[in-house]
Amino acid sequence: MELENHPRVNSIEMRSSGGILRYLAFPAIVIFVLATSYFSYAPSKEQLLTPLIFFAVFGIAFALERAYPFMPAWNGNWRANRQDGIFFLIAQPVLAIAEALALSLGVSLATHLSSSFAHTLWPTSAHIALQVILALLVHDFLPYWYHRLSHQSSGWLWHIHAIHHAPTRMYSLNFVRFHPINSFVSSFLMLLPLVALGVPGPVIFMVAIIGKTHSMLSHTNFDFRLGPLNWIFSMAELHRWHHARDMRLANANYAATMIFWDILFGTRHLPQEDIRQTELGIVNQASVPKSLWDQLCLRRPQSLR
Template structure:
């Protein structure tokens, strides 16, 4: 969100999309619109933007320092480097995203994004505030070490996340052959499902090819409509509780084990 302030055109497009989706849900699809959930997403998204300034400062400095010791440096003026970097960032995002669903320490941050119980564009900005703590950024350090400029990595990650904003909707159906290569609203709706058949799948960002390669792709089923939200709902619209309750639950479970080994097993185990 902090980048949107410097991208008025993109911000305007997102705002128009949100208003259009609201009209579609209320007047045409008759699906209703969760106003309280939307306000919660806005509040969490605003907090994420504020915390993101600190995170960007810390990680930006770390990535630049790491680039100094990288043995090679690939030119940002070469289109081929951008293409390879795009695929590398997509793979890194897939792996980090998958780890965020399979390691509870990382899930404590990512779970915030899965709390909306209605799939709307505003749910895309309901993002956790504790990315520095959950350490998912470690998955992108190898990209700098192999020679990609940190500015390139951050730019491609920003493109990845802005692209995904438009995936959080029920207003767009299946997109035919595009779904063989690209992540689409249909793919991402399944990712947000709490149904047993839809858990832990469709981790891609812009592309869906790595889900196909690694066997984590699942598609919407007419006989099993997607049910959004957490498998165990938090039952709150309070932004602070949405952000910190998963951490509170994790720490309580870690302390209950009574040992360092048991605590580590909980933190590194599945959610």
């Protein structure tokens, strides 16, 4: 049976249709985030601006997936989403520690590098747009390899990362469902090279905000359509395949924000099939315990020890 004539797909399409909003939502949100972070930035306001922008985007994402769910069953309810909310709360102090350590070590490295080369390595005189694009590429590089190694490992790296892939549905709060070790390492690797290279504060702030926004939207249960932008961003149309249960599909699209490193290293993959006809999650669901405490303690079922 042709996919477009499949009754289940047609039923889902009718319920998930967002019309032209499917094409405009992502660029509009990105423009809003970039403009807000650029025109409002000040070092003294950073601690206030970050949560304000984050919760504004989360409110938009939540409204989109409730009004026009890509897959209605993925939204769940409060009881089903509660564990992800706890992961979000746990992540905040972990991220703060990772960023503080990355900042401290990065400043030391920046001082050493600038004295070694007699000038800063970052093109601070370049246009702000070019600096943001370059910084996003730097921001994604080390986490790309950490993420890729986590998938290619059959040991503890995958055991830690599998917590993020265990859910069989995707919605906006999924993006914070990471073990604290995973959150710490990714955040540290994102920020350290930016500080070490001497990237200006406003650029780092814009990159951090767009990174968090992109991560949330790439998991949001709304039918984002990017068209040619799928060759620039690692957004929902690509990232949903990364959560497929079939690891031949999931071991691709590792980049956090821009898809550049996946293109360069041959790991970008966007099948023609409909992801709604593919199961999400991991092959061995029993390898990730249901209990939040057991997940945090990285306990493995007795049969897998």
